[in-house]
Amino acid sequence: MKPSIPKGTRDFSPSEVAKRNYIFGTIRKHFERFGFQPIETPTFENSDTLMGKYGEEGDRLIFKILNSGNYFFNRKKIELPFSIEELQLNSAETISTKQLIELNQFTSRISEKALRYDLTVPFARYVVQHQNEIEFPFKRYQIQPVWRADRPQKGRFREFYQCDADVVGSTSLWQEVELVQLYDAVFADLGLKGVTIKVNNRKILSGIAEVIGASDKLIDFTVALDKLDKIGEDGVKKEMLEKGISEVAIEKIQGLFDFTGTITEKIEKLSKLLENSNEGMKGIEELQFICQNVLAVGLQESKLDLDVTLARGLNYYTGAIFEVSAPEGVSMGSIGGGGRYDDLTGIFGLKNMSGVGISFGLDRIYLVIEELGLFPEAVLGTSKAIFLNFGSEEALYSMKTITKLRQLGIKVELYPDSVKIGKQFQYADKRGIPFAVIVGEEEMKKEEYNLKNLQSGEQKRVSFDELIKDLQ
Amino acid sequence: MKPSIPKGTRDFSPSEVAKRNYIFGTIRKHFERFGFQPIETPTFENSDTLMGKYGEEGDRLIFKILNSGNYFFNRKKIELPFSIEELQLNSAETISTKQLIELNQFTSRISEKALRYDLTVPFARYVVQHQNEIEFPFKRYQIQPVWRADRPQKGRFREFYQCDADVVGSTSLWQEVELVQLYDAVFADLGLKGVTIKVNNRKILSGIAEVIGASDKLIDFTVALDKLDKIGEDGVKKEMLEKGISEVAIEKIQGLFDFTGTITEKIEKLSKLLENSNEGMKGIEELQFICQNVLAVGLQESKLDLDVTLARGLNYYTGAIFEVSAPEGVSMGSIGGGGRYDDLTGIFGLKNMSGVGISFGLDRIYLVIEELGLFPEAVLGTSKAIFLNFGSEEALYSMKTITKLRQLGIKVELYPDSVKIGKQFQYADKRGIPFAVIVGEEEMKKEEYNLKNLQSGEQKRVSFDELIKDLQ
Numbered sequence: 035m036k037p038s039i040p041k042g043t044r045d046f047s048p049s050e051v052a053k054r055n056y057i058f059g060t061i062r063k064h065f066e067r068f069g070f071q072p073i074e075t076p077t078f079e080n081s082d083t084l085m086g087k088y089g090e091e092g093d094r095l096i097f098k099i100l101n102s103g104n105y106f107f108n109r110k111k112i113e114l115p116f117s118i119e120e121l122q123l124n125s126a127e128t129i130s131t132k133q134l135i136e137l138n139q140f141t142s143r144i145s146e147k148a149l150r151y152d153l154t155v156p157f158a159r160y161v162v163q164h165q166n167e168i169e170f171p172f173k174r175y176q177i178q179p180v181w182r183a184d185r186p187q188k189g190r191f192r193e194f195y196q197c198d199a200d201v202v203g204s205t206s207l208w209q210e211v212e213l214v215q216l217y218d219a220v221f222a223d224l225g226l227k228g229v230t231i232k233v234n235n236r237k238i239l240s241g242i243a244e245v246i247g248a249s250d251k252l253i254d255f256t257v258a259l260d261k262l263d264k265i266g267e268d269g270v271k272k273e274m275l276e277k278g279i280s281e282v283a284i285e286k287i288q289g290l291f292d293f294t295g296t297i298t299e300k301i302e303k304l305s306k307l308l309e310n311s312n313e314g315m316k317g318i319e320e321l322q323f324i325c326q327n328v329l330a331v332g333l334q335e336s337k338l339d340l341d342v343t344l345a346r347g348l349n350y351y352t353g354a355i356f357e358v359s360a361p362e363g364v365s366m367g368s369i370g371g372g373g374r375y376d377d378l379t380g381i382f383g384l385k386n387m388s389g390v391g392i393s394f395g396l397d398r399i400y401l402v403i404e405e406l407g408l409f410p411e412a413v414l415g416t417s418k419a420i421f422l423n424f425g426s427e428e429a430l431y432s433m434k435t436i437t438k439l440r441q442l443g444i445k446v447e448l449y450p451d452s453v454k455i456g457k458q459f460q461y462a463d464k465r466g467i468p469f470a471v472i473v474g475e476e477e478m479k480k481e482e483y484n485l486k487n488l489q490s491g492e493q494k495r496v497s498f499d500e501l502i503k504d505l506q
Numbered sequence: 507m508k509p510s511i512p513k514g515t516r517d518f519s520p521s522e523v524a525k526r527n528y529i530f531g532t533i534r535k536h537f538e539r540f541g542f543q544p545i546e547t548p549t550f551e552n553s554d555t556l557m558g559k560y561g562e563e564g565d566r567l568i569f570k571i572l573n574s575g576n577y578f579f580n581r582k583k584i585e586l587p588f589s590i591e592e593l594q595l596n597s598a599e600t601i602s603t604k605q606l607i608e609l610n611q612f613t614s615r616i617s618e619k620a621l622r623y624d625l626t627v628p629f630a631r632y633v634v635q636h637q638n639e640i641e642f643p644f645k646r647y648q649i650q651p652v653w654r655a656d657r658p659q660k661g662r663f664r665e666f667y668q669c670d671a672d673v674v675g676s677t678s679l680w681q682e683v684e685l686v687q688l689y690d691a692v693f694a695d696l697g698l699k700g701v702t703i704k705v706n707n708r709k710i711l712s713g714i715a716e717v718i719g720a721s722d723k724l725i726d727f728t729v730a731l732d733k734l735d736k737i738g739e740d741g742v743k744k745e746m747l748e749k750g751i752s753e754v755a756i757e758k759i760q761g762l763f764d765f766t767g768t769i770t771e772k773i774e775k776l777s778k779l780l781e782n783s784n785e786g787m788k789g790i791e792e793l794q795f796i797c798q799n800v801l802a803v804g805l806q807e808s809k810l811d812l813d814v815t816l817a818r819g820l821n822y823y824t825g826a827i828f829e830v831s832a833p834e835g836v837s838m839g840s841i842g843g844g845g846r847y848d849d850l851t852g853i854f855g856l857k858n859m860s861g862v863g864i865s866f867g868l869d870r871i872y873l874v875i876e877e878l879g880l881f882p883e884a885v886l887g888t889s890k891a892i893f894l895n896f897g898s899e900e901a902l903y904s905m906k907t908i909t910k911l912r913q914l915g916i917k918v919e920l921y922p923d924s925v926k927i928g929k930q931f932q933y934a935d936k937r938g939i940p941f942a943v944i945v946g947e948e949e950m951k952k953e954e955y956n957l958k959n960l961q962s963g964e965q966k967r968v969s970f971d972e973l974i975k976d977l978q
Contacts, residue, residue: 072523083509098571464641
């Protein structure tokens with residue numbers, strides 16, 4: 035039986051790793067240029083650190099690690115709170131709340147560690163744990179995998195990388211300005227033109243809900259508004275009515291359904307709508323600062339837009355909200371997102387630490403770059419030449435040359451066995467190696483090399499210095 | 507309560523990540539120069555893939571992942587094969603074999619996935635699973651973390667990185683030659699002089715056991731011999747006698763207790779000892795090829811030595827065995843090791859695939875480089891300059907300059923808030939940022955900058971072009 039890997043996980047082949055590293059490297063380069071510093075946190079955290087931080091759904095999707103070895107059951111006497119037969123669960127529908135609680139209790143006795151679910155909670159834990167070693171404001175970046183027990187489907191995996199840059203300990207809106215610039219710098223460097231960086235502000239959404247008298251329905255309201263693209267104006271209104279938002283209220287936000295124009299025009303419209311909401315006007319002020327300064331400094335390749343339907347992570351963000359959409363014509367969801375959260379570290383007891391950050395969606399960025407054919411060829415990093423193997427004497431001569439070339443930073447290799455020459459050429463071809471070096475008795479005598487271009491078939495006799503020049 | 511992380515795991519601070527990445531980057535660079543290609547495998551594998559591959563002790567040290575969410579118990583009706591009370595285990599001593607089997611059966615019902623324990627078994631699984639996409643010989647490298655539920659202690663962690671380079675699908679001894687060169691290239695590049703690369707051959711160990719009539723005691727024999735450094739000649743002999751190796755047999759290997767001289771001299775001694783063992787002589791022949799060619803091509807900084815007591819991974823390796831010891835004067839165990847295993851992929855049903863590989867021990871290499879003060883200063887990658895913040899107008903002017911500098915690849919940052927200047931200087935100092943840029947009204951008018959060297963205190967007025975020059 036052929037071996038396999040767990041569903042939702044992936045093996046990465048050499049060319050995939052090379053392409054992924056190209057994206058990681060580009061992101062890392064700009065993170066560092068912008069003054070962000072790398073940290074890394076453990077793959078698994080104490081369950082306490084993670085549980086209860088991502089909502090009930092999140093808790094269910096966290097991978098738990100079994101207590102190891104003999105320590106399996108050594109904490110306490112285990113008393114199962116139910117008969118084993120009761121545990122024969124087949125789907126969510128069959129679990130009662132009581133059973134769920136009991137199951138969770140049982141789980142927490144046999145498991146005290148869990149796999150990282152995102153990079154934000156471990157970052158908050160890191161900041162609190164190491165607060166005395168950190169200079170605030172602390173600009174950190176983190177590029178590590180996370181795990182979620184989601185049902186795997188196309189483009190959704192159980193193991194995937196997150197690339198996050200966050201600043202903690204400063205409420206300055208220049209952070210938001212810089213984060214927009216950071217998106218622009220990375221996507222410009224990757225050759226992704228025409229990306230749209232959408233901004234909004236949680237306070238504006240609260241303000242709208244407030245002025246239409248639906249503050250208690252903020253989430254229903256934004257969830258519905260967020261669907262404008264998909265279900266259209268009528269669909270959104272219908273959903274809002276169903277959720278108990280009044281016709282009069284919906285009337286007041288009529289302007290949002292056709293919310294076009296420049297950023298300045300949009301801000302003017304919003305100012306009129308929100309003039310009676312303090313919170314809403316605060317949101318507008320913040321948004322204006324960010325947009326004005328981003329535009330004053332200028333973006334290289336990306337467009338900035340104000341999208342009042344943007345509501346991601348609503349329970350989480352308290353100020354700016356960001357989302358990046360792929361260039362027009364590429365059908366792909368958001369390729370990045372982020373925002374400000376006023377109380378990042380409060381969950382671990384450190385109050386008044388404002389955080390703001392953005393994330394890059396590696397898998398989707400990969401797909402967009404692949405679709406647009408933007409991976410540079412050099413990314414693959416194949417060997418420049420293969421020295422064919424004609425026996426131990428020739429191989430030793432070749433290996434001496436190979437060693438010198440490698441010390442000059444040139445990637446070359448020796449075909450390890452002196453098998454039929456056709457097989458060696460075939461190997462070079464399939465590996466995509468552009469040159470073959472052929473060394474026989476005569477070449478060894480003259481200290482020369484036969485250099486064959488495997489694409490053109492052209493072959494020439496060269497000295498060592500010429501060989502360097504041709505392969506460099 | 508301050509949050510914490512699970513025992514045996516680590517947070518890495520910015521400077522630690524930077525130093526680790528310097529080592530990873532150096533290793534990766536040489537892996538690629540030598541023609542190795544990167545692959546990555548999932549963090550968790552199906553338990554079947556890992557269990558039974560590392561011996562009984564290994565099985566116990568593998569971290570198991572609980573089946574997730576509602577799927578917890580949904581495979582089969584769970585029938586606990588024992589009462590829960592029986593499971594109150596406190597130490598290895600209290601477990602009967604029956605209980606252990608039952609515990610394992612129970613575990614395998616609630617857990618079907620496990621964390622990667624090393625990189626070799628996942629590599630073997632990868633090769634078998636993707637055999638039709640791979641060109642053999644396949645030279646792959648893999649730099650990923652592994653997890654072991656070992657009792658944590660100084661220098662031993664439950665999560666740590668392995669850096670492996672292996673070739674599969676070729677029996678050529680040139681691979682061994684290149685792997686020794688690869689060690690030398692990496693350690694020379696890291697500035698580690700005087701490293702010793704020790705080689706041995708499993709066939710030589712078998713041959714010795716054979717000629718002294720102790721083939722059935724090969725492991726006892728090598729385990730004892732391996733302790734020569736620690737317990738001395740008398741200690742080793744005593745242990746061998748205790749294990750049932752006869753005095754006559756020990757007499758025959760007297761030469762091994764004072765096994766000095768050049769590699770050539772050592773090989774001569776071994777040839778005499780092993781002249782009646784086919785397997786032993788085959789081992790000598792292999793070793794001779796490797797040593798001769800390594801010395802013919804030459805090493806940059808490392809010493810090559812034949813160490814007949816080298817026996818690591820005895821159940822595993824079938825040919826060459828490598829181990830690297832830190833430079834003399836640094837008390838540190840081996841910083842790398844490897845060898846040849848004739849049947850790498852047999853466990854997954856693909857026969858006759860010889861593999862040979864080496865591994866770099868990141869954590870120990872880090873400690874050695876730290877102890878010898880060999881980390882280059884540039885590794886830390888701090889920002890070159892911080893622009894002080896005097897308010898929104900100055901900040902905007904600064905941000906325009908910062909943006910241009912970043913586009914030139916220069917790492918600079920803006921202090922985000924216009925707080926007291928002393929606080930801003932203090933931040934720059936603690937972060938180790940070498941320059942501060944001060945922009946006031948006058949500088950903005952003249953399009954100039956005040957550049958302050960924070961170490962010398964020297965300050966000068968510069969143009970944009972001069973600023974670039976000073977920071978580049």
